[in-house]
Amino acid sequence: MPELPSDPINSLIKELSSLPGIGPKSAQRITYYLLRTNETQVTALADALITLKKKTKLCRICCNVSENDICSICSNPNRNPTLVLIVEQPQDIVAIEHTGAYHGRYHVLHGSISPTEGVGENDLRIQELLARLQDGAVKEVVIGTNPTREGETTALYLKKLISPLGIKVTRLARGLPFGSELEYADDTTISNAFEGRQDF
């Protein structure tokens, strides 16, 4: 069967296949599922997709996704404005907020430095971060990038940029994950766990 760009089935399969984690088989399954679904449900999905794009922007302060110019965390007077946690992705904020353990603000980089993939400083929200650190209101920056090679590279780079500003720079502890067994831990994790050991 020749693939026509105007063919509604194939064009939806093509769009869905471009999403992360969805291969051509899944895209096909979703397409045929939607074909059988009633129109109200499909309309609701389409509306949600369009609203996502039209009604969200990046917070002017922390670069998190937000419905308003300033996100709900940055505009919350109960959040400590002197403490900023730097994360790679908006999804990281969801995980941290779920714990209720953190009461400062955030900064979202939208990625991590990856020299071999051509991702450098200008592809991340680093200039926005430096701009917001200029007025001296922030006293401590906690770097919460992932404990991966790219996350570590980003953390070391940010430390180099932020330390000269006279702001305290800390790093989220990278040690043994809860529920894991020491026997299976890798060398870097064990080494980090030793470096980050604390009075007990």
Add this chain to the structure above:
Amino acid sequence: MAKERTYKTTGIVIRKTKLGEADRILTFFTPDYGKIQGFAKSVRKTNSKLSGHLELLTYSSLTLTKGRGIDTVIGSQNIDSFLSIKNDLYRISYALYMAELIEHFATDEEANPELFDLYLGCMKELGRTPYPLYLLRYFEVNLLTNTGFRPEMDQCVICQTEITRSNHGGFSPSAGGMLCSNCRDHSHYYGYPLSWRTCQLIKDLQKYSWEELENEPPDSSILNETEMLLKRYITFTLEKEVKSYAWLNHLRLLADVK
């Protein structure tokens, strides 16, 4: 070497690509099979037993099973995680650059134990030497020799006259090495000018072991010139830009500001 259905090898992770929700496709450089790819399930989750053993720039033992397309990593254990580079922004960046060069120059599924030894040796040295930029030049020159792109430094690539202090006429990436001044003036090749000491340094890098070279580090102007020349030659040879160059340049500017 023909692979069994389930086979063991060792390898350094030179590239990783996200796949789906929590999986990765990894590229390993191995002494037994050259460059191979492996599918690593769920390694992006914090409770994965394999993730730290399969992070970029770690050297690990590997157990893989053959698949219809790509092989799957079913076991892994650290051999060397190069811990002495892990807190150094510059050395990590240099190591990533070496990994990118290996990715470009090494052959898929073809053993090259000499190249593996060069790479592993340089990764170990990177955490120890006071001259990491000098080590990178040693790595580049020997990588080029090993993969068949050794630039000709001893004689003119056109007329085979021996290159001396008085007749050296520059370096031509497209001709594959040095030109004498006569051929530079009378052929269509362009010779990038370089100092005689830089020419000698590249010859030394081709000839001596790292242990011998490390005793006599060159001064930084020679090293910079060598870096520029090799960068030009490598970019010409690969017919594409090495992505890490932009980042290495950025770091250099950052260091100069301080």
